[in-house]
Amino acid sequence: MSQTTEYTPKTDVGRIANFVNQRTGAAAAVKEFGRKIFPDHWSFMFGEVALYSFIILLLSGTFLTFFFDPSMAETHYDGSYVPLRGIEMSVAYSSSLDISFDVRGGLFMRQVHHWAALLFVAGMSVHMLRVFFTGAFRRPRELNWVVGGVLLILGMAAGFTGYSLPDDLLSGNGLRIIDGVIKAIPVVGTYISFFLFGGEFPGTAIIGRLYVLHILLVPAIILLMVVLHLMMVVIHKHTQYPGPGRTEDNVVGFPVGPVYAAKAGGFFFVVFGAIAAIAALFQINPIWNYGPYDPSPVSAGTQPDWYIGWVDGALRLMPGVLGDFSFERNVAFPWGHNTFVFNVLLPALGPALFLLGLLFAWPWIERWITKDNREHHILDRPRNAPFRTAVGAAGVVFYCTMWAAASSDLIATHFHVSLNDVTYWLRTIFIIGPFIAFWITRRLCLSLQRKDRETVLHGREAGVIMMSPEGGYSEKHEQLNEYKRWRLVSFDTPQYIPAQPDEDGKITKKEKRRAKWSKFFLEDRVAPVTPAELAAAHDHHEVEGGDHKSLGH
Amino acid sequence: MKALSQRRRSPLAVFALLVIGLLVTGGLYAVASGSVSKAQADETTQTVNGSVENGSKLFAANCATCHGLAAEGSDSGPSLVGVGAAAVDFQVGTGRMPMQMQGPQAPSKPVQFDEQQTADLAAYVASLGAGPAIPDEETIDISGVSDEELANGGTIFRVNCAMCHNAAAAGGALTRGKFAPSLAGVSEQHIYEAMVTGPQNMPVFNDSNITREQKKQVIAYLKHIEAQGSPGGQALGSLGPVSEGLFIWTAGIGLMVAFTIWITSRHA
Incomplete structure (x- = not known):
């Protein structure tokens, strides 16, 4: 008869931990996760900014739900804000005013919630730009890139549904635009609008419906996606920038326990503190200025929150007519005439579908063009992928032009220029700007790569000018140390691959197209310095140096 | 004095200096802006033939x-x-x-x-x-406007004026370089005169459009929101979501970049 002697911890904490572990086996998970390594780089932390903003949104949002009433029933405001007292408004707007003026800490919490929302989407955007420009979306992380894209769209959806809830004039104007866009959808638009608003706009149902989406459905899906996103980060391990000792098979950095747990945990409080400070000092969305929603007035300076701005900007850029051509067409169908409002439909859906489509498809587009199907855990420096960086810059310019167009009226008043001219210029930039940005960025990247090659092969110009006995001048070059050189030579870039025949020996049309793109993107590739080139260059220098040495004797 | 010179290198000295600086500037500004509004008040009470x-x-x-x-x-x-x-x-x-x-x-x-x-x-x-x-003193005297009338003035402003002047009266753009100016700091008399004469690109709001009483309510509303300031902190120009977006992308993201650099530069 054998008696197993169980391990008995000595401290109380140890006993509790042991109790939990014996029943859940959590120690294994903690051990595994605690040894996860995360590399140290500031640009890796914007995903965390977004994640922490989301947690702050959940906390402050929960507080707001205690006091917000999403009813569109009519009431007369009798709170403490004098300029609106006695005014007829919806219960939703009235309760938002109560949160702002009569609930203790309510205005602060509203501002925390709104600023956190702006930072949430901004953090996601910066994170996504970092992932794109460093090539972190490549195999095996394509699916996580897609999940990230879905999160960005969900973030915008969460923002828009929340922005509309107070039922003030500003957000009502935004809803009216959405209603217009929906109604512009051919044939079914009017039906969808009536279904969404429960009758003719604005109706009495929309705020309640948006509320359910905003506090239940959208955050739940975001949470699910965040979990997926983080699980994939754990499965794939974190990417790292190139450097000595960093390979495709390792991650150089610090373990979660205790270093990253402390850093990331501390960073949560930093983000929380920053948002709280901003919310305490800077006013956001002063709904009391805008008044209750009423379909007749539209105030100057009516804009959506920044992340919807690009769609609003596209609408502002679109002309209604082009010469004699009207974008509003009446098309005959067997069942009668239908109106196609292309001047609303095109700008509202066109750029968004194009940009988001390109964003989601990019990992596959790049893989198809470069035929690079290897796993990548070492990141690219943006200059070492000129074609990708140039495409990204073109996308950023395309986006930012629409973004700027959303504030065309403020650009006009603040820079004392004509609103019409601002629109004409932004239309021009909208069309040619991305091409110029592509070209300039690509040239910049190629030049920087050539400069890197130059530095590796010939070293840094020391600024020391030497005169030889013959009277000739030469500049002394300092060689890089091994660590710095490693950063400049240890990369690998795709090359132009001409069209390849398939198994039957045929070159398909698709393959020819791929070859064209491959040529366009990669033909002027700057190759990294090879060890042979490096050795040759150094021999050359030693001969030069030899002369100088002999002079010393 | 010695104590002061010893403490000037304390990490808190910067904050102390900042607070003193803010208080001095704020105080001077309050004094200066107070005297300006007093001067304006004198101006309107004088009648010049x-x-x-x-x-x-x-x-x-x-x-x-x-x-x-x-x-x-x-x-x-x-x-x-x-x-x-x-x-x-x-x-x-x-x-x-x-x-x-x-x-x-x-x-x-x-x-x-x-x-x-x-x-x-x-x-x-x-x-x-x-x-x-030119309106007489009684026409633009807003001291007798009740709270309900003031709220009504707000509604009139939102329906008739805010589409050009912005809901917070911060101004806005019109076509081809024209603009509606901000109404902050404009005297009661000038607001009234603008409504009855329709200067520059502004339409005329005569007494059958907006009655004398209603004009007074609008002026009372404007003066009230000007005096109340912004309850939520710095108003960022009262320009709505654009200045808020600009702020989060400059100050907000800037602050985050600073903190991420700080955190990742500390090695364990």
């Missing part, structure tokens, strides 16, 4: 180039017959006239004529034909 004869001379010297010798108008400026004394008091009293240069709109600038000269010009133009008069 203008002389048509002096006004006529001032007009010939300063305005006739564009408005014509008999104020009949020319290619460069409209006729002033029948615009009334209120129009002159507004345009000259806010510095919009005489115009610095031809353009889509005359912006307000430092006032060129003193009160007496402005009154003279107003009297001269009023003598050319009947038009809106």
